[in-house]
Amino acid sequence: MKIVSSWLKDFVDVEWTPQQFSDDLTMVGLEVESYEDLAATYDKFVVGKVVSCEKHPKADRLTVCRVDVGSEELQIVCGAPNVAPGQTVPVGLVGATVPHGQHDPDGKPFVLGKVKLRGVDSSGMICSAKELGLGTDGDGIMVLTTDARPGTPLAIALQRNDVVYEIGITPNRPDCLSHLGVAREVAIQTGGEVRRPAITLKESGEPAAKLASIEIRDADLCPRYCGRVLSDVRVIPSPEWLQRRLELAGVRPINAVVDATNYVMFELGHPLHAFDLDRLDGHAIVVRRAGPDAEFTTLDGRSRQLRPDMLMICDRSRPVAIGGVMGGENSEVSETTTRLLIEGAYFLPSNIRRTARTLGLSTEASYRFERGADPEMAKLAVERTAQLIQELTAATVHPGLIDVYPKGMEASRIRFRPRRANEILGTNIEPSAMRSYLGRLGAHVTANGEEELVVVPPSFRVDISEEIDLIEEVARVHGYNNIETQTRSAIDFSIPTAPARVADEARSHLIGAGWREIMAISLQPETVASLGGPAPIKVLNPVSAEMQALRTSMIPGTLDIVRLNLHRGNKDLRLFEIGKVYRRSSENLASVEDVVEEDRLMMAWAGVAAPVAFDRPSREVDLMDLRGEVDALLRRVCLDKYRFLPYRADNTLTESALSLEINGTYGGWFGEVRRDIAKRFEIEVPIFVGEIALPVLEQAWTRDRTFRPLPRFPHVVRDLAFVVERTMPQGDLEDLIRLTAGPLLESLVLFDAYQGAQTGGGRRSLAYSLAFRSPDHTLTDAEVDAHIRAIVDRARSVCGAELRS
Amino acid sequence: MNDRIEQVRAAARAEAASLTNADALERFRLSFLARKGSVADLFDQLRHVTAADKPAVGKALNELRTEVQGIYDGAKEKVDSSAQRTSIDLTLPGRPLFAGSRHLVSQTLEEFQRVFVSMGFDIVEGPEVESDYYNFEALNFPPDHPARDMQDTFFVSPSVLLRTHTTPVQVRIMEKRKPPVRAIMPGRVYRNEAVSARSLVQFHQVDGVYVDKGVTFAELKGTLVAFAKRYYGSSIKYRFRASYFPFTEPSAEMDITCYLCAGKGCRVCKHSGWLEIVGSGMVHPNILKRVGYDPEEVSGYAFGFGVERTVLLRHGIDDIRLLYENDVRFLEQF
């Protein structure tokens, strides 16, 4: 909402600087987002009177002038042909910044200094309209028609001294969507008086009631409708002062009639509409729901589809306006209009909002009505508009305001307990002070016993309906910063403390292990979200197709991040994310229970297996590298309560994958991204990814661990190398060794896996290091040998594994 | 015999200082400690000593051998280690490891949590795909209320949406617990706004709520000031100004002096000298009633921080999209 300083001063006296004004209004909830001081442009420019002119002794084209600028008489050398004694002129003093440099090709501003022109001193400059940015005339100086005295700041003489404030008005304060409304807030701060415009109408001619009729059929949606009838209207342009104010407020002037309705809206906050009375069938206004009327053309020329419950302003036969939203083409004021019906009404906010949203049509009027207009203002606003049109066009105002207000509006009476206000605020404000604060708001306050007040808020404060609203007002007027801060001891044993979370454990492990945490956007293209699983949850009103569906897996989004990094030359990527994936648990999304949100841990690795070092050849990452990382993470979090299984399901994202079983439950998978999927993301290098379900990990998280005594007897280490068929999985042999060795086998490490000429075609060598230990005695060679023999025998008979010598 | 022992001792001591390289060491070893060296020679002559003197001379000889061996060993250790040192190029780089990093938003969330947990707040979470009821209606945004314009919403069905703030979790936790309730609610939220340097459909909030007997607006101020001083430093200046949220009343915004320009005014603070850091207020009595609390018995305050906004301001990042692009060159800076 734009507030023009001179306009505001019509209603309240205020001497604040723009900065103070901004700060003070911001503090009470009217956030001044920015302001523009138009006068600053003409700082150090004043009105001057040319006293005398003499020819320059050395230059024909120059004139040496004496100019009265109020405080002194200046000698200024002027190059303009039209300068003459007696003229009132704009003078730039030394130090002024001329907005438009005449001699600069780009017209850059320049600062005036004290100069000598061909040997003659010149202190300042008499300016042309072009130099001041006030017109195109640059040939001669600007001669002013003002009767302002010499020395008057030019901004004041030209009425360009406004400050325009941009104020963000929160939805609860529609009463501040006008100059009068802001003036009221200023007056609360300054303790000053608010001047309401005085209405002086010269009524003549036939009574309005004989020329037009107003009938409200749906009073639930329109409790009040006021109308004024004017004739002999001339649809002419508005005077410059009015046009200028509208422009500063951000509205394009159109003609005196339309401008007057806009002007009064920005002045008093009440939206108005002017109908061409002669285009109303039966000269009648009927306020009713649209009913069967299905289509309507608004005055912007667009055809609108109506719904039966939209409130329409109609004449005898048809709708002529969408109530509170926009007028119709069929009753619009045109150049030939001579008779008007001015509407000032009050509409039910929720219905206006529904209508505006359904039509996708938000106007200055609907904006105000949907937030809540002041039903009592409807009348004053119509009178004010009639008065203004009469002033601007010499129109005839017909006697009588037509005011249809069948039920009136009941003012709320609110019980207010000063003690309660102090309890909520943590203050000791005197009840008498509270009473005075509420009085300053325009509320009517009466005592109701010792402890209680009864408060009737002013009709424009539609946001005040209960005690808490008044408590806020008391705090606001008292000043939030005048309330002392307090703290209480934080210790309260009945409040639970935040539990430790496995996500934090996993995160700190991975960061320590050299993984970078990323955060991706949960919304992605539907095609991408579909890669991760079944039909994703879609947003009905996306900002773009790029952000239409919620991710069902974190992998596809990560591939997009990998693509971006690869494109930018970041080749080695070890990324993880802790976040949510989303899927539907039933076909329709009728409630939140139809959605499953699951916390996941995602890991992705591309590039080298280890950072390149001077004596370490670089090698590309492979699946076993990722398996080692997952292993380390799981061992830390849940000891040995997990295992890897070949992933045999038809996974759509990866090939050669492993799935993870944690505590007997499926807990995730990892593998290499399929080439065709990677190509969709323009990724040409191998990339290994995995996802772990954090709830499963959380379940298995072993935090309560019991001490195992450290071994007291030495271990015995034996190495065994087998040659097996290449097709035999290492895991089979490993399982067999563990099973055969029994509980004395403390650890088993595969330290070499080799396949080549020495092993013969189709066979490979697997070398293990086995450590045996007994908890209760030192193992003898004989004991260990017995185990080794058993292992070798079973390996041969079950796996066909030959011992390598 | 004793004289000869002392002679050898003196000779060995005299050479000790010159044992600075392998050659000198070897000569020393040969002349004193080898099988034909002077110490061994003296041991050979022990058999000529009388039986009565033998124990004393033998003891002296052993002491000599220990001392000479000590001179040799000490010198050799020095020579060896210096030889080894000179064979390493000390300017070689270390063999690098992968470096890890924590996402900036995640770092900031943790910092918020750390401070509030230290003040006795619990941490709770709620769903991101939320019902219209919890996101709006329960928080005093009736249908067809203009306050809904403050938060442009993504809908996934007519009654289910992506939450626009973490405030619905306040209602959910109050429904489950009896006062006192004191918790923060971090999480991801969504707004249907055009993508720009300042807005990116999703961001994170940390909401907080405290409901108990006699909780006041003055305490809300005290708590937020305590937070701001811990997070931004104890020298900050602050102000509270009136604002509007449907779910709190009175509502307030807290500003702190812009730390980029120290309050003088700059582009970041839009020349006001102030930065808005948190919206807050007293929990609206209607909400207390809706969760079954008696507003005459208990009162509460609530607040909500925007995490990304804090991150951008604090780290001088001018485009929110950088946070979610996840360019490694960005990630490794934090």
Ligand SMILES: [Zn+2]
């Ligand atoms: Zn600043």
